Amino acid sequence: MKNGKVCNVCGKVLDETQEDYLVIEKEWGYFSNKDGSHDRIRVCETCYDQWLEQFTQPVDRQQVTELV
Numbered sequence: 001m002k003n004g005k006v007c008n009v010c011g012k013v014l015d016e017t018q019e020d021y022l023v024i025e026k027e028w029g030y031f032s033n034k035d036g037s038h039d040r041i042r043v044c045e046t047c048y049d050q051w052l053e054q055f056t057q058p059v060d061r062q063q064v065t066e067l068v
């Protein structure tokens, strides 16, 4: 299986069994310049935290109870 998942920002290899990371999928529509394109972005937690520091508005974060 040569489907290596890497962080799109820093290029780090993502090991799903060891860490969690952000996945964004977006199917661009008519009002964009990318109509018909389906984008998938992966961002490791380190880059995610750095990215959030650039936001002017805080993330809407809620605590969820994990079912173990």
Ligand SMILES: [Zn+2]
Pocket: 007, 008, 009, 010, 011, 012, 043, 044, 045, 046, 047, 048
């Ligand atoms: Zn990264």
